[in-house]
Amino acid sequence: MLGLPDHVSACLFDLDGVLTPTAVIHNKAWTATFNEFLRARGLREFDPVHDYNDYVDGKPRAAGVRDFLESRGISLPEGTPDDPPDAHTVNGLGNRKNDLLLELLRQGGLKPYPSSVTYLQRAQRAGLRRAVVSSSANTLQVITSTGLAGLLEVQVDGVTIRERGLSGKPAPDTFLEAARELGVEPAHAAVFEDALAGVAAGRAGGFFVVGVDRLGGEHTEGLRRSGADVVVPDLGKLLEEES
Known part of the structure; x- marks a missing residue:
C-alpha cells in the first residue's frame, strides 16, 4: 500500500525536508x-x-x-x-x-511539497494512521500555516520533547512516543526521514524506514548507512511504484 510493506498501518513523518521545505x-x-x-x-x-x-x-x-x-x-x-x-x-x-x-x-511563502500533500491525502483515504514527528518547537506553526494540520492525527515535536523529557533524534524516543499515541506497534509503522539522525532514530526504534533524499550524491549513501530500508527522492516516487 502506497509503496510500503503490507504490515505497515501507520506513517510517521518528519517535517523539515519531508513534508515541507523548511530545511x-x-x-x-x-x-x-x-x-x-x-x-x-x-x-x-x-x-x-x-x-x-x-x-x-x-x-x-x-x-x-x-x-x-x-x-x-x-x-x-x-x-x-x-x-x-x-x-x-x-x-x-x-x-x-x-x-x-x-x-x-x-516573510511568508512556505509551501508543503505537493507530492507530500498527495501522499498524506492518499494515506488518509487508505486508513493509515498519520503523525508528524519533528524536533522543531515551531511544528504547530508550520503545519497550520501550510494547511497540513488536518491531515495529521498526532504531533510530537520540540515542545513535546521538553515537556515529556524525551531524548531527541538519533534516539528513537520521539518516534516511539508518536507510535504509542497512535496505538501502533513500531514494527507496524513506517518512518519518513531526510536527516541522517532521523533515519538512525527510526532504525533504532524498530520501524520500517523510508529515507527521503532531496540532495543526492553522498547523502543517498549516508541515509542507507544510517539504516534506511528504502531511499526515494520524493514521496511521489512511492506512489509511482504503487501504480
Whole structure:
C-alpha cells in the first residue's frame, strides 16, 4: 500500500525536508547564527552542507548547537531555555537561531511539497494512521500555516520533547512516543526521514524506514548507512511504484 510493506498501518513523518521545505530556512538560520558567532572569534565559517547535515539537521536546537561547537573544539555554558538570544550560552545561540527562523517564516511563502500533500491525502483515504514527528518547537506553526494540520492525527515535536523529557533524534524516543499515541506497534509503522539522525532514530526504534533524499550524491549513501530500508527522492516516487 502506497509503496510500503503490507504490515505497515501507520506513517510517521518528519517535517523539515519531508513534508515541507523548511530545511532550507532552518539551514539559513543556522548558517547566519553560527557565522556571526564564529566570525567574532576569527574562526572558519559554518559549512551549510556538511556541518548542517552532520551536526544539526533533525536535532533539537540545543543538541545541534552543542554538537556543532564540539566539532570545532568549542565549549559554552549550557544556560537555560529562557536565555536571551545574545547570551553566550548553548541555549542563547539556539534562541538566536529560532528568532532568525521565525523572521524567515514571517516573510511568508512556505509551501508543503505537493507530492507530500498527495501522499498524506492518499494515506488518509487508505486508513493509515498519520503523525508528524519533528524536533522543531515551531511544528504547530508550520503545519497550520501550510494547511497540513488536518491531515495529521498526532504531533510530537520540540515542545513535546521538553515537556515529556524525551531524548531527541538519533534516539528513537520521539518516534516511539508518536507510535504509542497512535496505538501502533513500531514494527507496524513506517518512518519518513531526510536527516541522517532521523533515519538512525527510526532504525533504532524498530520501524520500517523510508529515507527521503532531496540532495543526492553522498547523502543517498549516508541515509542507507544510517539504516534506511528504502531511499526515494520524493514521496511521489512511492506512489509511482504503487501504480
